[in-house]
Each structure stands twice: as C-alpha cells, then as structure tokens.
Amino acid sequence: xxxxxxxxxxxxxxxxxxxxxxxxxxxxxxxxxxxxxxxxxxxxxxxxxxxxxxxxxxxxxxxxxxxxxxxxxxxxxxxxxxxxxxxxxxxxxxxxxxxxxxxxxxxxxxxxxxxxxxxxxxxxxxxxxxxxxxxxxxxxxxxxxxxxxxxxxxxxxxxxxxxxxxxxxxxxxxxxxxxxxxxxxxxxxxxxxxxxxxxxxxxxxxxxxxxxxxxxxxxxxxxxxxxxxxxxxxxxxxxxxxxxxxxxxxxxxxxxxxxxxxx
Amino acid sequence: xxxxxxxxxxxxxxxxxxxxxxxxxxxxxxxxxxxxxxxxxxxxxxxxxxxxxxxxxxxxxxxxxxxxxxxxxxxxxxxxxxxxxxxxxxxxxxxxxxxxxx
Numbered sequence: 001x002x003x004x005x006x007x008x009x010x011x012x013x014x015x016x017x018x019x020x021x022x023x024x025x026x027x028x029x030x031x032x033x034x035x036x037x038x039x040x041x042x043x044x045x046x047x048x049x050x051x052x053x054x055x056x057x058x059x060x061x062x063x064x065x066x067x068x069x070x071x072x073x074x075x076x077x078x079x080x081x082x083x084x085x086x087x088x089x090x091x092x093x094x095x096x097x098x099x100x101x102x103x104x105x106x107x108x109x110x111x112x113x114x115x116x117x118x119x120x121x122x123x124x125x126x127x128x129x130x131x132x133x134x135x136x137x138x139x140x141x142x143x144x145x146x147x148x149x150x151x152x153x154x155x156x157x158x159x160x161x162x163x164x165x166x167x168x169x170x171x172x173x174x175x176x177x178x179x180x181x182x183x184x185x186x187x188x189x190x191x192x193x194x195x196x197x198x199x200x201x202x203x204x205x206x207x208x209x210x211x212x213x214x215x216x217x218x219x220x221x222x223x224x225x226x227x228x229x230x231x232x233x234x235x236x237x238x239x240x241x242x243x244x245x246x247x248x249x250x251x252x253x254x255x256x257x258x259x260x261x262x263x
Numbered sequence: 264x265x266x267x268x269x270x271x272x273x274x275x276x277x278x279x280x281x282x283x284x285x286x287x288x289x290x291x292x293x294x295x296x297x298x299x300x301x302x303x304x305x306x307x308x309x310x311x312x313x314x315x316x317x318x319x320x321x322x323x324x325x326x327x328x329x330x331x332x333x334x335x336x337x338x339x340x341x342x343x344x345x346x347x348x349x350x351x352x353x354x355x356x357x358x359x360x361x362x363x364x365x
Binding site: 028031218225 | 313
C-alpha cells in the first residue's frame with residue numbers, strides 16, 4: 001500500500017460564549033506562538049500532509065490570518081468559517097477539501113482540535129497510517145482508577161479517554177458527511193458520523209499524555225512547561241516515553257500556586 | 264507585561280468564565296478568574312528559571328523567525344527592521360524590571 005496523502009483540518013472556531021474583547025483560547029500566546037499554530041507546525045512536519053484547512057469563527061479571521069502569516073510557512077493554508085457545532089465545522093472543512101478528495105489527491109483527512117497544541121508529529125503519523133490501513137483512527141489514553149459516585153453502576157474494566165487528532169479515509173468520510181447533511185444528522189464527533197454511515201472499522205492508537213487540551217487556566221501553564229521540557233520540539237516521528245509524561249505533568253505544576261499564596 | 268482575556272473553565276465556578284491572563288515576556292505569569300477572583304501564578308522561584316529557558320529559545324529561534332518574515336515580505340521586513348532593533352533594549356529592560364519587581 002503506497003503512502004497516503006493527507007489533509008489536516010484544524011478546528012479553531014472555539015466554544016462557549018465570547019464577547020468582542022475576549023480572545024479565542026486557540027489564539028492565546030503560548031511560548032511565542034499562538035496556541036493553534038503549534039499543532040499546525042507539528043502536523044506539517046509530516047511529508048504526507050499536503051493540505052491544511054483551519055476552521056475559524058468569522059470574528060477571528062483577521063487575527064487568524066495575521067498569526068498564520070507570521071507563524072506558519074508555506075504551503076498555503078485554507079481558512080474556512082465554521083458552523084454552529086463541531087459537526088457543522090467539519091462539514092465546512094470537508095466541502096473545502098471535496099474537489100481534492102474526489103480527484104484522488106487526498107487519501108486521508110485528519111481532524112484535530114486546535115486547542116491541543118502538543119499533539120506531536122509522531123501522533124499525527126500514527127493516526128494517518130492507522131486510518132489508511134483500517135479506515136479510521138483515534139488516539140486514546142487508558143483511564144485507570146475510576147469509580148462510580150453515589151449509587152451509579154461501576155465503570156467497565158477498561159475505560160479510555162479519546163483525544164485528537166483523529167483520522168479517516170477521505171472518500172468514505174466525505175460520503176458520510178454528505179449523507180448526514182441530507183438526513184440532518186449532527187454527530188457529537190467525527191467517529192459518531194462515520195459509525196452511523198459507514199462500516200469502516202475505527203482503530204485505536206496509543207495517545208500521548210502530553211497532548212493536553214487547553215480547557216482550564218492550569219492547562220496553559222502545563223503546556224508551556226511541557227513545551228520547554230521538550231526543547232520546543234515535538235517534531236520527532238517516535239512517540240514519547242509513556243512513563244515520562246505523567247512525571248512531567250507533576251513537575252510542571254509543582255510551582256503553580258493558587259492565590260499567589262506561596263512561600 | 265501584556266494582558267489577554269479569554270474564556271476558560273474555572274474550577275471554582277465550574278463553568279466557562281472570563282479569565283485575565285498576565286504575561287511576563289512570552290511566559291504566562293498569572294491568571295485570574297474575573298468572576299470569582301480565583302488567582303494562579305507561577306512562584307518567583309519557578310518564574311526566573313523558566314524565563315531564562317524561554318529567553319534562550321527566543322534567541323536561538325530569532326534568526327529563523329527573521330528569515331521567515333524576510334522571505335514572506337522582504338520590503339516590509341526591511342522597512343520595520345531599524346525600529347524593531349531599536350525597540351529590543353527597551354522591551355527587555357521592561358521585562359527584566361517586571362520580573363524583579365515580583
């Protein structure tokens with residue numbers, strides 16, 4: 001099987017309420033770049049990535065264009081305006097990629113949440129390869145030590161947390177989203193739409209503990225420290241030492257003091 | 264010191280709230296939830312070494328960043344270069360002053 005040609009879709013439209021003066025979290029500064037351009041950089045280190053689509057909120061267009069101009073080199077990035085939901089944003093991106101997918105110039109589409117700046121090149125490579133081989137690929141991390149609260153039932157023996165980037169063969173993905181659009185179906189994530197409209201297996205690959213999603217303020221401190229610890233370089237094609245990341249998380253947050261109440 | 268505002272999830276409020284983020288140079292120095300006042304900051308002991316590591320990265324990556332900007336817009340780059348060079352000492356003095364004041 002020849003090497004696949006991939007397109008990366010960065011979902012950067014953000015979530016939640018935001019008034020005019022607030023910055024979208026993916027546009028916050030992080031170690032000298034904007035949060036979203038870190039992952040663009042690691043993805044584009046892969047030779048197989050030939051197209052990049054960034055899905056934005058229209059209000060952020062000027063800031064995104066400026067950040068892309070400053071921090072992302074060639075080849076050109078396609079910027080599209082997202083919809084009201086993650087599903088709608090993915091549909092907009094797939095429509096932008098449709099001519100290349102139909103012409104056979106894109107074999108695999110990788111969907112990534114731009115609020116995960118530490119998804120390294122190795123993780124992008126593993127989902128692209130697994131999607132090309134199996135049909136779809138999700139990075140997952142095992143969640144141990146879970147327990148039920150109140151009278152809830154015990155969680156199953158094996159529970160995983162799903163990360164992005166997630167990758168899928170391009171033609172079935174486009175077809176699934178076309179059918180979903182016709183049916184008015186809105187999936188919670190890419191995999192749910194694929195499961196509903198295709199019978200392609202979705203393969204789980206090992207996620208990366210460093211691949212934090214910027215959600216809480218602590219995540220920004222953590223991402224900054226993890227980047228520094230990695231020498232600001234996550235372009236290696238081999239994954240991290242699985243034992244190293246939890247230790248990094250502990251040490252990265254060791255100096256963070258709530259309320260400035262530190263010795 | 265630069266300040267940004269963004270919606271992030273607050274552990275105390277348990278929902279998305281507006282946070283004020285303070286940066287020392289490129290480093291995130293402190294974050295405060297504007298609703299409940301929950302405040303996080305790097306300890307001075309951690310901030311200075313982190314700043315030094317970051318400064319080293321800024322110096323090492325500067326030629327590459329300048330080349331990229333020159334390649335993208337050579338005329339604009341040349342036009343802005345003298346002002347950018349003159350601004351550097353003032354910028355760094357401001358950053359050092361902020362770091363030592365904490």
